[in-house]
Amino acid sequence: MKTTLKIDGMSCEHCAQHVKEALEGIGGVKSAKVSLKKNSADVKHDETASLTMMEKAVKEAGYKVII
Ligand SMILES: [Cu+2]
Numbered sequence: 001m002k003t004t005l006k007i008d009g010m011s012c013e014h015c016a017q018h019v020k021e022a023l024e025g026i027g028g029v030k031s032a033k034v035s036l037k038k039n040s041a042d043v044k045h046d047e048t049a050s051l052t053m054m055e056k057a058v059k060e061a062g063y064k065v066i067i
Pocket residue numbers: 010011012013014015016
């Protein structure tokens with residue numbers, strides 16, 4: 001499965017890296033490709049990783065998922 005998230009609050013590559021690590025720390029997420037330029041994250045995951053979990057992880061890292 002692949003989910004594209006819109007991320008708010010990223011201002012540099014470190015932010016993008018934080019978001020990537022936060023998303024990849026979720027069980028069920030295989031990889032996360034974060035684009036600072038597009039303010040988005042392409043997340044490859046299985047059915048155990050929910051959108052709610054992704055939102056929570058991004059929020060805990062200090063950023064926001066825009067729905
Ligand atoms: Cu930053």
